[in-house]
Amino acid sequence: xxxxxxxxxxxxxxDAVAYGAKLARVxxxxxxxxxxxxxxxxxxxSMIANDELDAKYVEVESEHSALAAVFASELTGVRSxxxxxxxxxLYMHEMLHWxxxxxxxxxxxxxxxxxxxxxxxxADQSDTINQRDTxxxxxxxxxxxEAMDTIIMGYKxxxxxxxxxxxxxxxxxFILSHTSEPVTLRDQDLINDYLPDLDLKFRIDIGNPMxxxxxDTPDGTFMELKKDMVDSMNKAVRVIKDExxxxxxxxxxxxxxxxxxxxxxxADYALIAMGTVASTARFVVDKLREKGLNIGLIRIRYFRPxxxxxxxxxxxxxxxxxxxxxxxxxxxxxxxxxxxxxxLYGKINIPVSSFIVGIGGRDVRVEDIEKIADxxxxxSSGVYWINVKKVI
Amino acid sequence: xxxxxxxxELMAPGHTACHGCGAxxxxxYVLKAMGQKTVVSVxxxxxxxxxxxxxxxTLDVPMVYTPFAAxxxxxxxxxxxxxxxxKTDYNVVGFAGDGGTADIGLQGLSGAMExxxxxxxxxxDNEGYMNTGVQRSGSTPYGARTTxxxxxxxxxxxxxxxxxxxxxMIAQNVPYVATATIAYPEDLIRKIDHAKAVHGxxxxxxxxxxxxGWYYPPEKTIEISRLAVQSRMFPxxxxxxxxxxxxKSFKPIDVSEYVKAQDRFKHLNDDEIDxxxxxxxxxxNQLLEWEKIYSEQKA
Numbered sequence: 102x103x104x105x106x107x108x109x110x111x112x113x114x115x116d117a118v119a120y121g122a123k124l125a126r127v128x129x130x131x132x133x134x135x136x137x138x139x140x141x142x143x144x145x146x147s148m149i150a151n152d153e154l155d156a157k158y159v160e161v162e163s164e165h166s167a168l169a170a171v172f173a174s175e176l177t178g179v180r181s182x183x184x185x186x187x188x189x190x191l192y193m194h195e196m197l198h199w200x201x202x203x204x205x206x207x208x209x210x211x212x213x214x215x216x217x218x219x220x221x222x223x224a225d226q227s228d229t230i231n232q233r234d235t236x237x238x239x240x241x242x243x244x245x246x247e248a249m250d251t252i253i254m255g256y257k258x259x260x261x262x263x264x265x266x267x268x269x270x271x272x273x274x275f276i277l278s279h280t281s282e283p284v285t286l287r288d289q290d291l292i293n294d295y296l297p298d299l300d301l302k303f304r305i306d307i308g309n310p311m312x313x314x315x316x317d318t319p320d321g322t323f324m325e326l327k328k329d330m331v332d333s334m335n336k337a338v339r340v341i342k343d344e345x346x347x348x349x350x351x352x353x354x355x356x357x358x359x360x361x362x363x364x365x366x367x368a369d370y371a372l373i374a375m376g377t378v379a380s381t382a383r384f385v386v387d388k389l390r391e392k393g394l395n396i397g398l399i400r401i402r403y404f405r406p407x408x409x410x411x412x413x414x415x416x417x418x419x420x421x422x423x424x425x426x427x428x429x430x431x432x433x434x435x436x437x438x439x440x441x442x443x444x445l446y447g448k449i450n451i452p453v454s455s456f457i458v459g460i461g462g463r464d465v466r467v468e469d470i471e472k473i474a475d476x477x478x479x480x481s482s483g484v485y486w487i488n489v490k491k492v493i
Numbered sequence: 494x495x496x497x498x499x500x501x502e503l504m505a506p507g508h509t510a511c512h513g514c515g516a517x518x519x520x521x522y523v524l525k526a527m528g529q530k531t532v533v534s535v536x537x538x539x540x541x542x543x544x545x546x547x548x549x550x551t552l553d554v555p556m557v558y559t560p561f562a563a564x565x566x567x568x569x570x571x572x573x574x575x576x577x578x579x580k581t582d583y584n585v586v587g588f589a590g591d592g593g594t595a596d597i598g599l600q601g602l603s604g605a606m607e608x609x610x611x612x613x614x615x616x617x618d619n620e621g622y623m624n625t626g627v628q629r630s631g632s633t634p635y636g637a638r639t640t641x642x643x644x645x646x647x648x649x650x651x652x653x654x655x656x657x658x659x660x661x662m663i664a665q666n667v668p669y670v671a672t673a674t675i676a677y678p679e680d681l682i683r684k685i686d687h688a689k690a691v692h693g694x695x696x697x698x699x700x701x702x703x704x705x706g707w708y709y710p711p712e713k714t715i716e717i718s719r720l721a722v723q724s725r726m727f728p729x730x731x732x733x734x735x736x737x738x739x740x741k742s743f744k745p746i747d748v749s750e751y752v753k754a755q756d757r758f759k760h761l762n763d764d765e766i767d768x769x770x771x772x773x774x775x776x777x778n779q780l781l782e783w784e785k786i787y788s789e790q791k792a
Contacts, residue, residue, distance in 0.1 A: 159569055159573055162601070163600060166566030169559060169566035169567050170567065172567065173569070179577050305532055307531070312556045314559070315545075322547070
C-alpha cells in the first residue's frame with residue numbers, strides 16, 4: 102500500500118501549473134518570460150535549482166525558439182513543456198502548427214492576456230482563440246486546482262495513441278495566475294500510476310533514421326495527414342471523457358469532460374461561459390434560482406475539440422441561451438457564440454445571443470451577468486457588448 | 494599535410510538538387526566527416542527539398558525539418574533531449590542556408606551559440622534565397638544581380654556588402670568558428686574534425702556555389718568556389734578557442750577573374766569592380782590584423 106502524501110496548501114495559479122508540470126515529470130522545459138506567464142517559469146527554474154525537479158530548463162531568446170526547442174526535445178522522446186501568454190503565443194503561431202503537424206503530444210500553459218495595441222497585460226482570451234485552427238486541444242480552467250490537474254490530465258490525453266495531438270491549458274491572467282487559492286498537491290506516486298512515462302513511437306533514432314516533416318505533394322499524403330488530425334481530434338472527445346473520469350475517481354475530483362453543467366437539469370434558460378467568468382455566472386445562477394428563474398450554466402472546458410454533442414444534448418429543452426465570450430472575432434461576434442450557433446443549426450432552433458465581456462481585463466461584475474441573464478430571459482438574439490463606456 | 498576523406502557515404506544517390514549544386518557536396522562532405530551517429534536539422538531551404546518528397550530520403554541519418562527561423566532552437570532542443578537520455582555521442586548538426594542563418598534565423602543562431610550547447614551549426618552559403626528562386630539575402634555580395642535586386646533600366650544590383658555571419662560568431666566568442674568551401678574538401682573535413690574536438694557550439698560557414706543563381710555552367714562549381722578563395726572574395730579562416738588562423742596558402746588572383754566567371758556580376762563596370770576589389774583588400778587586411786591580435790592575446 103502506497104502512502105498518500107496529498108496535502109492542501111495555498112498557491113497562485115501559476116505556481117499550481119508549475120507543480121502540475123513537476124507532477125507530470127516533465128524532463129525538458131524551454132520558455133521565454135512574458136507577463137503574466139513569467140512566474141510559472143520562474144517557479145520551475147527555482148524547483149530545478151533546488152533539486153525538486155529533475156529537468157533541463159533552456160532559457161531561449163524568443164517564444165518562437167521556446168516552442169522550437171520543445172518541439173525538438175519532444176521529438177527525441179522526452180516529455181517537454183513550455184508556457185506563454187498573449188504576444189508570445191502569437192509569436193509561436195508558426196511553431197504551433199509544426200508541433201501538431203508532427204503529432205507531438207506537448208502540453209503548454211497559456212495565461213490568457215489581451216493582444217495590443219494598446220498594450221494591455223490583463224485577462225482576455227483573444228490570444229488563444231486566435232489559435233483555434235492550429236490543431237491543438239484547448240482547455241480553459243476555472244480554478245488554480247483545475248489548472249494544476251489539467252496539466253497532468255493534458256499529458257495523459259495528448260499522449261494517448263488515438264490522439265497524439267498537443268494541448269494548451271489556459272488560466273485567465275491575474276484572476277488565476279496571480280491569485281492565491283487553496284490547492285491540493287497531488288501525491289506523486291498516484292500521479293505516476295495515472296500518467297506513465299512518455300513512450301514516443303516515432304522519435305529520433307540513429308538506428309532507424311527517418312525524415313521528420315519532409316515535404317509532401319498534392320498527390321502524396323498531405324491531405325490524408327490533415328484529415329487524420331481531424332479524426333484524432335474527434336477521437337479525443339472520448340479519450341478526454343475517459344481520462345477525466347479516471348482522474349476524478351483517483352483523486353476524488355469532479356471535473357466535467359468537455360463541459361461542466363451547473364443546475365441544467367430543469368433549466369429553461371442557459372448561460373454558456375468559459376474560464377473564470379463562469380464563477381461569476383454560477384453565483385448569478387444561484388441568485389436567480391432563488392428568485393424562481395430556472396436558469397443554468399454550461400461551462401465549456403474544452404474549446405478544441407469543441408463539445409458539439411454535449412451542447413446539443415444540453416440545449417435540447419432550453420428556451421433561450423446566452424453565450425459569454427471574453428474574446429471577439431472582428432466582423433462577427435464572440436468565437437464561442439459562433440461555435441454554439443453552428444452546433445445548433447438545423448437541429449435546435451432557439452434564440453441565442455452573443456455577449457462580449459471583459460475585453461482587456463475589464464471587470465465582469467455580478468450585475469453584468471444579471472443583465473445578460475435578463476436579455477436571455479427575454480429570448481432576444483443579438484450581439485451585445487457588456488459594460489462598454491460611452492466614448493465622447 | 495594531406496587529410497583523407499572518409500569513404501563512408503551517408504548521402505545516397507537520387508536527390509532532387511539542380512545540376513552542379515554546391516549545397517549537395519557540402520552536405521555530403523559534412524556527413525562524411527560527422528559519421529553515422531548524426532542528427533541533422535534543416536530549416537526551409539534548398540536542403541528541405543533536395544532529399545525528395547516523403548517517403549523518399551537521400552540521407553542515412555535522422556533529418557528534422559523545421560520552419561525557417563528555427564534551426565538554432567531546434568538543435569538546442571535536440572541536443573538537450575538526447576543528452577537527457579544519455580545519447581551524448583550523437584552529433585547534432587543544424588544545416589541551414591544563408592537566408593535561414595544570416596537573416597531570419599540569426600536571432601536563433603545567436604541564442605543557441607550563446608547558451609553553449611554542444612552542437613554544430615553549418616551554414617551553407619549560396620549567397621541568396623535559392624530555394625525560392627534567387628532573391629537577395631544579407632549574405633549576397635555587393636554587385637550581385639538577384640531577382641529582387643534586378644538589373645534593368647535602373648541597374649538595381651545589390652549595393653551593400655555581404656553580411657558575414659562567421660565574423661559575427663567570432664565577435665560572439667563562439668568556441669569554434671571556421672569558413673570552408675567545397676573546392677577544398679580536405680580542408681573542410683579537417684575543420685569539422687577540429688570542431689568535433691571542441692565541446693560546445695561550433696559554427697562553420699561553407700561557401701556552396703549555386704549555378705542556377707550565380708548563372709554559370711553547372712560543371713564549373715568547384716572551379717568557381719576555388720576562385721572565390723583565390724580572389725579573396727571568400728577567405729578561409731579558423732577561430733579555435735580564441736586563436737585565429739587565416740589560410741594564405743593559395744595562388745592569389747584578381748577579383749575580376751572571379752567576377753567575370755559568373756553572369757550575376759556581368760553588368761558591373763570597371764568602377765564597380767574596383768569597389769569590390771577595394772572591399773576585398775580592406776577585409777583581407779582586417780583578417781590579417783585579427784590574426785595578429787588573436788595570436789598576441791593568446792601568446
